[in-house]
Amino acid sequence: MNISDFLSSIVPFTAAELKDILVHFKKESVPKNHTLVRQGEICKTLYFIEKGMGRSYYLNENGKEITQWFFGIGKFMSSVDSFFQQSPSLYYLEVLEDATLYSISKEDIDQLFAKYPKMEKMGRLVTIEMLTRVVNKLNAIQFQTAKERYDYMLTEFPDIAYHVPLGHIASYLGMSQETLSRIRKG
C-alpha cells in the first residue's frame, strides 16, 4: 500500500495538496530486526509502512519482551504516546522483516496539521480507527479464552499471524508461549 493512495483513501486531498504533503515524508529501507525506537527514548518519527511489518514491545520486570502491538502494511507505526506528547517511549519499536517506510518528524506533521485542516481530520480519523482496534483487543483480552483470543488475532492480523515467532504473538495475546503452542495444535 502506497502512502499517497492511503492518504487519499481517508480524506480526498487534491493532487497539489498531496504533492506538498508527500514532500515531508522520507522514504527509508530498513533491514529485518532493526530497532527504530528504544524504551525511554523520545519517538521523533512517525512511520508509514509501505512494505514489511513491525511491532512495539517492552521489557517486563523479568526482562521478558512483551509485544504490545503489531503494525502491518498500509498502517502508521510509532510509539503513539511518545510521538505526540514527545515524552519518553514506554516501548521499543522494531521492524520484523525487511521493510520500506515513509517517515515524518513531529515538527513536520504538526506543520501539516496546521496548514491543512484535512490533514488534521486525517489524524483524527486514523486515531479513532486505532482506538477502535485497541478496544477490540481489550475486549478479546478481558473476556475471551486463550483459544478465542488466538482466533481474534487471526482475523485482526491475518497476514502477520503466520510470519512472526510464536513468542511474539503469545505475549501480545497475554498468554504463555506454551499455551499458544498447545492451542495451535488443538
Place this chain on the structure above:
Amino acid sequence: MNISDFLSSIVPFTAAELKDILVHFKKESVPKNHTLVRQGEICKTLYFIEKGMGRSYYLNENGKEITQWFFGIGKFMSSVDSFFQQSPSLYYLEVLEDATLYSISKEDIDQLFAKYPKMEKMGRLVTIEMLTRVVNKLNAIQFQTAKERYDYMLTEFPDIAYHVPLGHIASYLGMSQETLSRIRKG
C-alpha cells in the same frame, strides 16, 4: 468542570469562537440510572459531563452486564465508535447518578470540525488522550493481578471507585465480584 473551560484548556479558542461553538451544545439534566443509548441503537449524540458520572456496558452471552468504561466529570461520554461511524452501538450508555450534560449531534459537531480547524484539533487530541487511557487499561488487564488492577482503578478513576456498585467495577476490571470483594477486604 464547565464545558467552555474544558474546551479552552485543550485548544486556545477565542471568545467569539467559543460562543459560536457552545450554541451547538444543549444543556440537559438527566436523572440517576437513565439510559442514554441502548445496544444496537445508533448513538446520535456526544455528551460532555459537567456534573455526575456514567458508564458504558454491554450484556454478555449470559445476559450479565459488563462495564466497558466509566466517564467522569469533565469528560466526553458516548459510544465512540457508534457515534463517529454512525453504526449500531455495541454498548449501553447510562448515567450513574443525577447528572448535568451538554449534548451535541453528529451533524453539528461535523459542522464545527469543518468550520474550525481548532475544533478538529481538539477532536484529535481528545481522541489521543482516550487512546492512551485505553492502552493503560489494556496493560492493566493483560499483565496485572486482580489486586494490581484494582489499584490501577483507584488511580485512574479515584472519584468513581467508591461511588458505584462493586459489580460494575468488577466487570470493568475483568474479575468476578467475589474476587473484588475479597481484594477490598485484604
Place this chain on the structure above:
DNA sequence: GATTTCCTTTGACATAGGTCAAATAGTGTT
C-alpha cells in the same frame, strides 16, 4: 554439512481466580 543458536513442542505440576450457593448487610418504600 557441522555446529551453534534460536524457536517450538510436550509433560508434570501449581495456583490465581472463577463459579455456585448461602448468609449478611444496606437501602429505599409503604
Place this chain on the structure above:
DNA sequence: AACACTATTTGACCTATGTCAAAGGAAATC
C-alpha cells in the same frame, strides 16, 4: 418499623492457564 429488594461478603470447590524443565526441530553461521 417492617418489608422488599439490592448489594456485598464468605466458604467450598473447580478449572484454565501459568511455570519449570527437558526434548525436538529449524535455521543461521562458520
